[in-house]
Amino acid sequence: MDHPLFSTIPYLNTCEPNWSNLSSQPIKIASIEVLRIKRRRIGLPFIFPRNNEELYLIRTRSTDGAMGISVAHERIKHFYPILQQLVIPYFIGKDIRNIVSLIDEVYVFRSNYKLSGLALWCCVAWVEISLLDLLGKVFNKSVGELFGKVVQDQIPIYLSSLRRDTTPEEEVDWVGQRLAETGATAVKFKIGGRMSHDADAMPKRTEQLVALARNTLGDSVSIGVDGNGSYSAQKAVEIGKMLEDYGISFFEEPCPFDEFDLTEKVAHSLALPIAGGEQETSLARFKQMIHRQIVDILQPDLIYNGGFIRTFRVVQVAAQAKMPVTLHNARLGIDPIYMLHFASCLPRNHQEYNARMEKIPSWFTPSLIPKNGLLRVPRGPGLGIEIDPGILRKARKLAIQAI
Numbered sequence: 001m002d003h004p005l006f007s008t009i010p011y012l013n014t015c016e017p018n019w020s021n022l023s024s025q026p027i028k029i030a031s032i033e034v035l036r037i038k039r040r041r042i043g044l045p046f047i048f049p050r051n052n053e054e055l056y057l058i059r060t061r062s063t064d065g066a067m068g069i070s071v072a073h074e075r076i077k078h079f080y081p082i083l084q085q086l087v088i089p090y091f092i093g094k095d096i097r098n099i100v101s102l103i104d105e106v107y108v109f110r111s112n113y114k115l116s117g118l119a120l121w122c123c124v125a126w127v128e129i130s131l132l133d134l135l136g137k138v139f140n141k142s143v144g145e146l147f148g149k150v151v152q153d154q155i156p157i158y159l160s161s162l163r164r165d166t167t168p169e170e171e172v173d174w175v176g177q178r179l180a181e182t183g184a185t186a187v188k189f190k191i192g193g194r195m196s197h198d199a200d201a202m203p204k205r206t207e208q209l210v211a212l213a214r215n216t217l218g219d220s221v222s223i224g225v226d227g228n229g230s231y232s233a234q235k236a237v238e239i240g241k242m243l244e245d246y247g248i249s250f251f252e253e254p255c256p257f258d259e260f261d262l263t264e265k266v267a268h269s270l271a272l273p274i275a276g277g278e279q280e281t282s283l284a285r286f287k288q289m290i291h292r293q294i295v296d297i298l299q300p301d302l303i304y305n306g307g308f309i310r311t312f313r314v315v316q317v318a319a320q321a322k323m324p325v326t327l328h329n330a331r332l333g334i335d336p337i338y339m340l341h342f343a344s345c346l347p348r349n350h351q352e353y354n355a356r357m358e359k360i361p362s363w364f365t366p367s368l369i370p371k372n373g374l375l376r377v378p379r380g381p382g383l384g385i386e387i388d389p390g391i392l393r394k395a396r397k398l399a400i401q402a403i
């Protein structure tokens, strides 16, 4: 598919690396801890827009003293018993060089497959990424380099506005400013009402927003839209034809995400590329989406889908079918760092970047401020980040939760 933001990806030889080649000695997992810090204790504002009063870190240590850290997003508050009781115990004592098979085996540990879905796979992803950070530090490789060849160190981004509470005028004004500040030339707006059975967020917002955005931002800005499952197939096709008239570059989640038949009908009725996949956690269902061409652009979420290893597998299947892949990555905080390492192994596709990002004070380095629409992949081993030591000192280790 020829698309201004997303190209097809060549088949990779890097998704199932064998790290036993790098070390003849096992690297055993000694501990996996969950740390919590109240945001107000370290002077951070609440970030978007609720459930965000704390910061959660996953700290892993090997028996010979190496350490890795990942940062979990706010849903960990709901998933914590799964993480502590069903995921962490599996990994303790295992050899991290075997992480590819560990990720597969944790799925059957204590019948975890019965919980298959975002709540399980987020927990696995946070542990996996902390272990990849540790492994990268041991082998002096970035997380991208652990998976093979890093082919780019600057990643093009598109701005993602997550708002539906703005008028079209407020939205286009704000996004226009952010495009100028970041140098980005592509943006995604929210349309419809979010899982809303054809209702708009406010009367005629979608039609007015799309028209105003195109007329104000001009033809040089690539505009995508996200319906978040707002529409029936019939309404999505009607909206899609309007979007085609304005030269919109993609239409994300027109119908509820698990309504494959409806989404397929929309995709096959419109020339406009349909995007989706952010909620998906099953390789088997990803294969359906790809082989039935239910979408034209695949958007796995690195965390929801269980981490780097499982998401590279999705990329492999899409690559064979010549379907473009771009990560779903709308979160603030440290998550874009994960996206950058993943994207560093892939061709130059645009990746999602929350348009609010620059307004958030950073508690880690490097900063995530785009220049000329590009974000630099962190240098240094593992994730390549430095977390303010004051934050780690103030963190409280969480105990295993009683039921």
Ligand SMILES: [Mg+2]
Binding pocket: 226, 228, 252, 253, 278
């Ligand atoms: Mg979306």
